[in-house]
Structures are given as C-alpha cells and as structure tokens.
Amino acid sequence: MLFWIALLPEEAASSPDDSLVALLLAWWALQFTPRVALLDEAVVMEVHASQRLFGGSQNLKRLIVQGAAQLGWSRWACGPTALATLARARYGRPTKGKSNRLDELPLSTLSAVQAHAATLSRLGCQTLGDVRRLPRHGMSRRFGAALLLALDQAHGAKPEAFEWVQAPERFDLRLELPGRVDTAASLVFATRRLLQPLCAWLAGRHSGVRALTLRWQLDFHRRDVAPQGELVMRLSEASRDLDRLHRLLAEHLNRTTLGGPVGDLSLHVDAIEPLAIDSDCLFQEHSTLGLGSGPDALASPAAQRQQRQALSTLLDRLSARLGKDHVRQAVVQADHRIEHTQHWVAAADALPSSCAPINTDATPGQPIADHPQPAWLLPQPQALSLNPLRLLAGPHRVEAGWWDDQNVARDYYLAHYDQAGLLWVFRERHVQETQSSPLFLHGIFS
The missing domain is CATH 3.30.1490.100 (DNA polymerase, Y-family, little finger domain)
Incomplete structure (x- = not known):
C-alpha cells in the first residue's frame, strides 16, 4: 500500500540554493497533502489520507510524479516509511537483476549507515540487511544509537517524527x-x-x-x-x-x-x-467524442473553461499594452432605472467585490425587469413630437433613485413609429396625463 513518496532532484545537491529549491518543491507538494517534510536532500510526502481525494493511489502517484518532473525532480520512489522510501529513491528504479528491497540496498542509501560505511565494509557488510543482522548491543556501543534508530525507523519498528513544512501566510x-x-x-x-x-x-x-x-x-x-x-x-x-x-x-x-x-x-x-480545481466529469465531454468544432463542442465544460481563460488572458495583455483605462468591461447593476443597470470599469479591476449590486434586496442571478428592454439607449432622453405614434404596451412605472439623489418617477411605454420601428418612451409622472403631455424617447429596439 502507498504511504510515502520521496522526490529527489535530477542531480546531486551542489549549490547553496538547493535548500531553497527543495523548500519550493515542498510548497508545491502541499496541494496534495499537508504532511510534507524535508529529509536530507529529498522532499518526502505522507499521502495515505489523500488517496481517495485524488482518485486512488495510482492516479495520485501519477499527478505527483509528472508535476515534480516538470520542476526538475524526476527521481522518486514509494514505500511504507519515509526513510525506506528515501533509500529506494537514492538507489533508483529496479531493473532486471536489481532489487529495491530495503535489506538488499547498499550502505550509501541510508544517511545514518553511510556515515559509518568504511567501518561496516571492513566488517563484511555490503547491504542494509547485513548491518541489520549484526549484534545490536555491540552496534550501539560502537556506532551510537542513531544508526540503530534509523534502521528501526526505516523498517517501521519505531515511529518517525518530522517537522511538517508550512507555506507562509504572505509571499x-x-x-x-x-x-x-x-x-x-x-x-x-x-x-x-x-x-x-x-x-x-x-x-x-x-x-x-x-x-x-x-x-x-x-x-x-x-x-x-x-x-x-x-x-x-x-x-x-x-x-x-x-x-x-x-x-x-x-x-x-x-x-x-x-x-x-x-x-x-x-x-x-x-x-x-x-482557485477551484476542475474535477472529472461523470460523462464524457462533447469535445472528446469527435464532434470537432461544431456548436455542441462549444457547449462542453472543457471548451467553456478554455474560452474563459483565453478571454481573460487577452484582456490582461490588451490592458498591459493599451493601458487599463482603455480596456473596459460592462458590469451589470441591480437597478430599476435603465440608465443605471450597467456601468463600465477597467477590465483588470473588475473584481467581484467591487461589482456588488446596489439593491441588496434583489435576488442574485434574477433579472429585475419583467418586460422587454431596448438594446440601444440614448445618452440623454429626447422630447418627441412624432405623429402618429402608437403606444403598444404600458405603462411600466419606475420610481427609484432616492438613495443617490437621482430620483426618477416615470411611466414607460412600448411604442411604434413607422419610420423608426419599436421605441422605448416615457412620461414624467409629475406631468398630468393629457393629450399634450410630453413623451421622451429613451431607447430603440434594434
């Protein structure tokens, strides 16, 4: 069963920056498990509790190994304890005639044993198993307790203790x-x-x-x-x-x-x-069913994610080249006044917190208007003297704006004019509704 994974760099440590590089890999590994530690030149991870979260041990191992290889850490191994896993990673992948069983590994694969390798070699020891078969009492007196402790921890006879790596709160x-x-x-x-x-x-x-x-x-x-x-x-x-x-x-x-x-x-x-991680789909997506670039492929979750990321990347690059004030994004506002239903902000600054609706009583995700609204809105309403102008629907009464000193009281109508088509017009409510009451053009339906 998979418990530990040890990662080693492609080459042996040789520069003073290697400790920083190992720490950076440890930060990266925290996305898979909180139990990440630095052990000699390696980064070790206890992943037993994370296997179900990543689709099983094989899928978790694949994600870690492939991601670490892209960062220059291509040597790895799995094992039941951290020291045993590190020894296997140092020894390399088993090949024909070559085993990675712990007792058959050379003395150099365990740091506590490597420190006494010259003396142990003269005693006839070539593998960790040879060292383990020596009398324990004599080994403790001659080599100290650290060697025996390392052997016991590597075989799981004694527990291992680590100071787990924690990413800093601020970068x-x-x-x-x-x-x-x-x-x-x-x-x-x-x-x-x-x-x-x-x-x-x-x-x-x-x-x-x-x-x-x-x-x-x-x-x-x-x-x-x-x-x-x-x-x-x-x-x-x-x-x-x-x-x-x-x-x-x-x-x-x-x-x-x-x-x-x-x-x-x-x-x-x-x-x-x-940052949410995209999970696997229950059903195969359209883009993987051979539909090509048709309309159905554009509706797949994968295609939508790619389009959203591509648009975001394009907006960022345009903002960098042209200036953020020259690349703007429309943000919808929850307001009954049609001229206030959206405002334009810099695309790079369109944070969700800055785009909260003014009317907090409005239901999120639900449109305020229950009637058609024009696609083209005039910057300023214009008085009308069109004849004949037919009122098709209305009135739709709007009374809002008391909170920002831009109060309006209007009755909107859907109107038709032969030479202009459908229009969005209104009367001010404080004007008496007579035949001479003025109408104002506010929008045009395209």
Missing part, C-alpha cells in the same frame, strides 16, 4: 541580481526566478494570484529620481499559470522606464483567491 521574496540592469525589458528573465516560487506557494495554498507588485532598488540615481520603483500588475482572473504570469509581466516591463541601474528585485503578493 515576499527578494532576488539580488548578479549584475546591474539598465533597462526594464532586461529584467524579464530575472522575474521568472521570482514567479516560479510564487506559483509553488500558490499551489500549496490552492489559490491563484489576482494582484502582485514587483519592486526594484536602484544602485544609483539622479537627485530628482526616487531610489526605488514598482510595478503593480492586476489580473482579470486569478491564476497561478507560470507562463501566463511571465508573459503578462513582460508586457508591463517592456513599457516601463527605469530611473537608473537596478541591483535587486522583490516580488510581493497583494491579493489571492481560492
């Missing part, structure tokens, strides 16, 4: 550049080294970033220039896609001018949101 990472950078476009490569830890941190928190800030410190600058600068990037939809974040940040940097040479960068996360 704030600094990177010192190897040399001075004079242009913002040259910072694009360095920002990827900051975004990779960010995506690992977001994966461990099951979240996506909605807004982040990139700051830089100038090594020297003119007297009239601030010693540091920053770039705030907002996304129209939360994401932790490394390539998408990197391309979008590059768009912003290509349009930024530095006040001097930059010596270091820092990345700060301003807003995150829970």
